[in-house]
Amino acid sequence: MFTGTVIQKLCLLLLAGILLVRANAQEHKGNWDAYVVHIDHKPVSVVVDLDFGTSPEAKEKRNVIIVRLNINDVQTDGMPVRSEIRTLDSIENGLANHLKTVLNAVYTGRYTQNGKRDFYFYSNDTSHYKQHIKTVLQNFSSYTWTVSASRDAELGNYLNVLYPTQKEMEHMQNRRVVDDLRQRGDALTAPRKVEHYVFFKTESGRKKFARVVQDSGFVVENAGKEMGVKDRPYSLHISRTDKVDYNSIDKVSIYLWETAMRYFGKYDGWETFVVK
Structure with missing residues (x-):
């Protein structure tokens, strides 16, 4: 992963x-x-x-x-x-x-x-x-x-x-993950399950976010309260089947990043597996 x-x-x-x-x-x-x-x-x-x-x-x-x-x-x-x-x-x-x-x-x-x-x-x-x-x-x-x-x-x-803005940094981080997948032999053509992680300041913010992204096809995998996370203790683990070429996954990531900000959340990245 x-x-x-x-x-x-x-x-x-x-x-x-x-x-x-x-x-x-x-x-x-x-x-x-x-x-x-x-x-x-x-x-x-x-x-x-x-x-x-x-x-x-x-x-x-x-x-x-x-x-x-x-x-x-x-x-x-x-x-x-x-x-x-x-x-x-x-x-x-x-x-x-x-x-x-x-x-x-x-x-x-x-x-x-x-x-x-x-x-x-x-x-x-x-x-x-x-x-x-x-x-x-x-x-x-x-x-x-x-x-x-x-x-x-x-x-x-x-x-x-x-120094890049937060949004520019998100673009850069997406490219790094995609480049790493490519270097490990992934052709980046096959859709696959992609998991995303978001942290929120309040439980209500997490619920509102979850309802919005579920309308876009995301599934809630897990929701919990992370010990030791001070400003955003409410975690959310979601997933959806998507392509992971840079243009495709960057649009998904930026959508989640921007939506999370509306509910005082912080998008914390995505993960998937290599498909050769």
Whole structure:
């Protein structure tokens, strides 16, 4: 069985071309993922280290360095053309490695929109940061760029620009579970029983939710009161037969997530079995 709550805790690097800073066993390694949102009908691509905000280093490195790179060749939606991606990856890796070496900076993510790509680093030391950026980017003279450094003790850039919303996080977690099923040999074509778990603040909220989703074909497997769960002690275990390709299960999951919020509940993921 594979649960959303278990899979989403795994530290996976899901994007090829992202180079994590090489560190010793005591240093923050990162939990990288990516997502896409749309602003003014155009895509925004975000790659982020989901664990940085809760890491010990986040408490120490309170200056943000933002490098903005103007992408040379973009599609009509503002995203880089495929032929430019390898060069952009080289720039990204070069910045991450060099700033780690000279400023002990942690690379926390990137933000791509409208032909621009912003790289975010956090560090205690910002001395000569412009020269350090120039050292890397002088090898890529066809690109124009700007850089800024400022105090960010509250991690505002990381939390408000890079870090996903709860809904975006749900999309990402669904993709992780589906990818894991695929890697284990599941063709993702056969419908099968999928079980879901939701927790509520009140028993009445749980009952109202259960009545609503039963109209959509969900079956209540179990309802109980979880010991040790303070804010949402009323649990609900439901199931339905569904497809588990990403588009199908993502619609189901988001429906349950949004419906649970209406009744002060928290959707806690789904599980199923591999069908080969």
